[in-house]
Amino acid sequence: MSSEKKIIWRFGMDKTEGGKELAHILGNKGAQLCEMAKIGIPVPPGFIISTQACSEYMRQGEKYMKKLKPYVEEELSKLKNYISKIRKDKDFPLLLSVRSGAVVSMPGMMDTILNVGMTKSALEYLKKIDERFAYDTWRRFIQMFSSIALGVPKNIFEEEFERWKKAYEIYLNEGGFSDIEHAYNNLGNKFERSKLRDIDLPASVMKKISERFLDILKERGIDFPEDPLEQVMISIEAVFRSWNSERAIAYRRIHNISDDLGTAVNIVAMVFGNMGDDSGTGVLFTRNPNTGEKYLWGNFLPNAQGEDVVAGIRTPYAINEESKSSANKNFPTLKELMPDVYKELQKVSEKLESHYKEMQDIEFTIERRKLWILQTRTGKRTARAHLKITYDMIKEKKISEKEGIKRITPKHLSELLFPVVDEEKLKSEPIAKGIAASPGAVYGKVVFSPKEVEEMVRAGERVILVRHETSPEDIKGIAFAVGILTSRGGETSHAAVVARAMGKPAVVGAEDIFIDYENNLFKVKDIEVKKGDLITIDGNTGRVFLGSVPVKEADFPEEAVKILEIADKIRRLGVRANADTPEDARVARKFGAEGIGLLRTEHMFFKEERIPLVRKMIILARKYKQKFDEMRNIIQCLSEDGSPEMKKLLSGINMLRYFPKFQRGKSHEVVFREIEEKSKEDERLAKSFSEYTDVRKGFFNTLSKIKEWIKKDFKEIFSVMEGLPVTVRLIDPPLHEFLPKSPEEIKDTSEKSGIPESEIMEILEKLRETNPMLGHRGVRVGISYPEIYCMQVEAILEASSELIKSGKKVLPEIMLPNVIDPEEIKYFRNVIEMIQEDVEKEMKVKIPLSIGTMMEFPRACLLAGEIAKFVDFFSFGTNDLTQTTMGISRDDSGKFIDDYVPMILPYNPFSKLDVVGVGKIIKIALKEARDVKPRLKVGVCGEHGGDPDSISFFHSAGFDYISASPYRVSIARLSAAQAEIDVPSKKEKKDSYLHLKNKKSQREKRKGTKAVKNKKRVRKTSK
């Protein structure tokens, strides 16, 4: 029988069939169970019914169940024999879990039934161990089986259970009732929820409830099956049917999962950790998840079931000395209590770690000194621990260097970059100490309500959320806060887990802190900290400080530095940084950047002492253009008589405007003389010319002053980056971004520039844009006001030439933003080269200048072949390219992106490059460009340049370099190496539409299966 036709797969008994490679027919859960059993891990035995059986059931219905039954019967008897042998107890009932195991996860859609096999005789046996446990198990099974497999409405049992709980409460507290039944009968129709917990009910009450449940079934004409085999068969069929529940169908329809896949069914023997003091249950990590040190680390509870550990009612014991905490330092360890079991656990742990080549997080149960491994998975750990474990494993030769690099995620590195308290500068004492649950030192204002966090953050505050403890509904608040402080909970508390997952500093269990939610304050010792007060939490040490204390960037631990060196050996992609200031440039070099990929020059204009003059420049630029246009219009009118002389003049002044460098050279004098001549004959021209020259003077003076300022900036940055390329982007934002907005600013600008307020306001009104993103910005500003671009180019080239003259190596690259047409580039390339010629001649140096373009609009990508001819490099601005390709404004996307991700889009395209759409147009551009110019240098300077999955795309698309913010440079180095060794990107677009077949046929199929389903229902209720 080929594996495709084999229906039942056994594991954990004498032999194990299947393994992780068969997940497509065994489901994930089943395949993993087989895998563990195969390598000799003591997993509870069982068998899997493959997905094909489910498909067959869809086709044949009830008939198929009959065919299946003898096989299941055989398996059950084998299983019973096997486990009886191990338990050395023939009478111990075989209880089973029957779980669905789909190939594709469909959370909450499919059914699971526990304790199958729980018959009256099983009950009798279990009662011997623990009566309450026995009845509770029975009651749960009846409830679960009846509602899932027999179709009895669930709420009937739940209400019944609640009534008994209430009755017991009344019986206990109010008195006057002979027994609980009396209290129950007395409840009548009045019904109130009880304050008791389930655990408060004694065995006797559980018994009553179980019996009552059976009565309910009887009343509905249902005999509860006492035959374990029948229970199992009904459970299997229920799991099969759950595949075609209306909801599951709708879920698949929404998520485009094929109806044909079907589910596997896992049938596993249940084992019990509550069989006495030689039993127990626990969890462990194969290495310390906080430090990465190599020893078993975990805890356990003797004589307990799994739920008890989770419920947190009892304090768990440590498994060994290394795992002890303040809470259990006085309890014995597993190693002491059951040294043989501990030894076996060590062996199993080593085996699992070696097999999975990863630190494992293992759940185990000990049933009467017999160790059972219920689950193993890769253990969660801190970033620092992960780096240590990975580097250690490379050294232990457990994994290769490449494998090691693959395992480091960017988050591991970025967490290490979380700031630490600067101990040298620290002067204050901590006011409290808790558990250092998630690394990083951070200050913020205290807020107690998760809801308020969002409000305050939106209002621009940094907020630390302070709670007794957090719960899932606080997630949003946690996401907005810069850090979390709780007074309760430990390292595995909700707050700790979530904060670590989000990479957010957290101190938990700071027990000295007394939080008073009502008065919005917390007290610690005699200090009162109110909402809005500033505190600092140190997630590295667990300290809490009042106010903000000095923090600094963490130094990379040894292991991180080593890992990045390995990455550098591997990667092909260059890594640059986006940096606008000398400070940024220094940080970038420190983190290993190989150049500046994006220097945004507008930041030079925004400096406080410069902005007034910059505003003046903008206002004059507009005026200058206006006066120029007036003059040109007059000359144009005059030239309409066809006089070649006037046509010449017209072309002359056009050239002055298009090549503004002419204006500052001598060329303008000739043309001006001609205009003067002509002015003698034409009054309007004379007037216009004189107005024009007036404005011209002021405008060019202003440009010169600003040029000197920014030249200094360029010299400084070029010096810091000596020997490395620096890509300077000419001014990009729309000019109105530089203008004053508030009345005070307008007044101030007016005073400083001498331009009337009314004029400034008029300009503001004229510059207002409906869609500024698609407006007058980037090279468009350059085309409208070439004087401003020329001034910037002069500053860059003069700065470069002066440094070159002084012996420094400077590699300037000038980049034009928002290009959509080769003509833009051709024009400015011309202009820039003219200026370059002049500067080189004047300074007698050669400037190794590159000229390139941003690629940020689809049209540029579509014309990339033509554009490539005129540039030395492309730099993709993926932010804007995403906005225009997708038609989504990043600023506005917040209004609907939550509705879109993940229902329509698999992720937010502004954090991770939209590979199928934006990526496709990038590929088109690269192909066109490289066809024309095979060695064209291509980089990216959008924020995606720091995103690992996007880097992987850029690598495979053939980019030369990426440019990220300075603090993302190390992550980029790592990601570039991972891209080289082909780590698949994590969240590529789900190719879900591949699953969806012709809808019509699907719908028909559904109708077909509905018949089977309905039939089942009839059978069920008539039973």
Next chain:
Amino acid sequence: MSSEKKIIWRFGMDKTEGGKELAHILGNKGAQLCEMAKIGIPVPPGFIISTQACSEYMRQGEKYMKKLKPYVEEELSKLKNYISKIRKDKDFPLLLSVRSGAVVSMPGMMDTILNVGMTKSALEYLKKIDERFAYDTWRRFIQMFSSIALGVPKNIFEEEFERWKKAYEIYLNEGGFSDIEHAYNNLGNKFERSKLRDIDLPASVMKKISERFLDILKERGIDFPEDPLEQVMISIEAVFRSWNSERAIAYRRIHNISDDLGTAVNIVAMVFGNMGDDSGTGVLFTRNPNTGEKYLWGNFLPNAQGEDVVAGIRTPYAINEESKSSANKNFPTLKELMPDVYKELQKVSEKLESHYKEMQDIEFTIERRKLWILQTRTGKRTARAHLKITYDMIKEKKISEKEGIKRITPKHLSELLFPVVDEEKLKSEPIAKGIAASPGAVYGKVVFSPKEVEEMVRAGERVILVRHETSPEDIKGIAFAVGILTSRGGETSHAAVVARAMGKPAVVGAEDIFIDYENNLFKVKDIEVKKGDLITIDGNTGRVFLGSVPVKEADFPEEAVKILEIADKIRRLGVRANADTPEDARVARKFGAEGIGLLRTEHMFFKEERIPLVRKMIILARKYKQKFDEMRNIIQCLSEDGSPEMKKLLSGINMLRYFPKFQRGKSHEVVFREIEEKSKEDERLAKSFSEYTDVRKGFFNTLSKIKEWIKKDFKEIFSVMEGLPVTVRLIDPPLHEFLPKSPEEIKDTSEKSGIPESEIMEILEKLRETNPMLGHRGVRVGISYPEIYCMQVEAILEASSELIKSGKKVLPEIMLPNVIDPEEIKYFRNVIEMIQEDVEKEMKVKIPLSIGTMMEFPRACLLAGEIAKFVDFFSFGTNDLTQTTMGISRDDSGKFIDDYVPMILPYNPFSKLDVVGVGKIIKIALKEARDVKPRLKVGVCGEHGGDPDSISFFHSAGFDYISASPYRVSIARLSAAQAEIDVPSKKEKKDSYLHLKNKKSQREKRKGTKAVKNKKRVRKTSK
């Protein structure tokens, strides 16, 4: 000698060499001269020096001129012989025009010298004819030749001329001067411009000036060449040199014209119409340009030069009776004065019309009864005349049907659509009558200043510009006005010509009108019309009315109807209309639309009586979503304990939200019951659920009411379009567009909806968008608020089914806007089909429904293959696609588009599809889509659907249909036919970058030629 090497090309003498096919070496001007001569038209004889000579000169310099000289000498002597024979006058001097003739037009860049050959002996001869004319010709020649060919600064002559003019004025007016020389010497350094015109100077003064000009040259060491051959050689060299003037180089650099092309030189004998009463000069059209009637139509001036006709100093005579106007009705005609010449003119006209197969506009000169044709070109005409001429020519078999269709431009048709005064409803009398200069009846407010026109139009007014007459500087004002009225000027006046060119109604020469610019009013009879008063002008009849009079659409003239029928036979592209109302739909059908390609449903919401409820719907939709999300969040939190029951509930409510039809069916009841159950245990859920159900009620009620309203609209439109497809686009604009903006509106909305003003303002604030174009709109609104989209779909399908039930044929097509991902379509296709199933079942009909998508974002184009799988049709929304592909907001493009067109972009991409960019992505989309679904229906519904060049693109790209506004439908029919017969689109992207070679090599070449240029200059000045 092959034609490539032949340097001198003779024409109009005994033989003519070359023709229009040789424009690439003869230049355009030269090639046309040869062409005319070749077919026996009496053009003044001459010869052309080809562009190769220019190239040779660039290489060899002066040396080449020496080689060329004997050839030119030979040509001159032949020319002199030939023309002497014709003139029967050996002594008549041979004067020549020497003109540049580049292959690519470079207006004003290149030089022309007239009257070459003007020596002292020539002067003596010409003096015999007219002394003043002789000296004026001499003075002009010295001035032109010296400045262009000898390099003497032009202003020296101009100033000298002005001084003499002033001197003459003083001499005339002030007295006390012995002669003009006295007055001249007395001027000293004081210099003032004279009020005299050039024409006021008598021969004696012209003589003085000429002599003074020669003195000036002598003072500069320049002997003015007296040898005609030398004059010609120097002139030729000057034209050659002008190719490499700095400006010409810069011009070519800017316009990317290759430096290698060179210029040809046209040397043509000058002829004179001012040689007595048997001479003259004139212009004519071969058919009447206003009506299209077939007779010669033109006028002439006896004993005059060309300039005199243009100058408008004398009233020209008609050439025949048919051409007479009120101004010249009493003058004799050319036919009467010189019947033989008129007869020859008739023959020549017929020959030219037959040769060029087009009505011609001919310039002629008669020199002593000898007819010379100076120029012929296609004659401008009115639209109505053009249609008549074209249709007549088809009937005359001069051209084919296809050729006829090719010749009609959309403007011809659209001009015919200009409204006419509705004579039946007309009650008022005209206040004035002028010449009907440009067709169309239009009303507007009177404005006298062209500058104010723009202001008022921007402020939302319709304006008629009223002027004495207009001049080129008024162009902008004319462009903004809806019509032009002048009190002076005739059919060829500036106002008339420009208005016709712009297709704007104009009445000119309304002489009864007295305009008083100072007081901003005009008077006619005893009526005073002030600025801002309303008038109507009727450009069809020349009438002017006070106030606005009833106008109506013109009926297509017979010829237009016939031509469109021919077009329909030819075209393949379907033509639909964009229509939002039953009225639009009716117009569309009338003009021949084959369906509605775009029905914008938002217009149904904007109706005044509906908007309050629509606003309520929007506010409730947001509230509903919010309450729903709150409830879902609670359930999500509750389900985080992993309980499958809660997970099921979660998926249940998700489904209700995603498939809102469930909410109105029974499905919701089951889920609601489950929530109610769960609410018993969770207070927060109970509260949230009750809030949710409250909002739900109001929201769904509102939806139902609106549905009933819009269902009625759909029924009406579907009925009008019975049997034709109607593409309904679901709601597209962002929701904030429907909300009230002003405080009054907000108050009103609050009162009508019961929602507090503060809440409305809060919503407005929350909905505000930075880039609404890229914001929360189109299908994104549908995804966020599926309830609204579902309501629309229900209305469409219910309307359809009711009409089908009543026996009507309805073809609804539902279209989703702003799609970027196949998931959007898949989701809504699912939803729509669910609704369709229900409606069909309920109404027992089959609805022939198509589901399609707008293609308006690049990402949709890139994923077209995937998207195509789930739709029946694509409709390209080229407006938005242009905005996003080019990154240009149409609303904001006005801020810089003038700087871009034509310097960077050849045309405004919002009026004509950007074929190289947007067109490319459309082609990519079509390829991807048709690979998947070869028969996918593809149309366009952006405004480009009405633009002929764009239609040509859509045709060649393989579109199935275009959709234009109802009034553009006839133009679309024509353009579609033209596309089929492959009329090349007129303004495709200039492929200028193809010209630009490697820039470096170009620059070097320029440097090389500079040497030659400098050398020349040296030679010249040393002479």
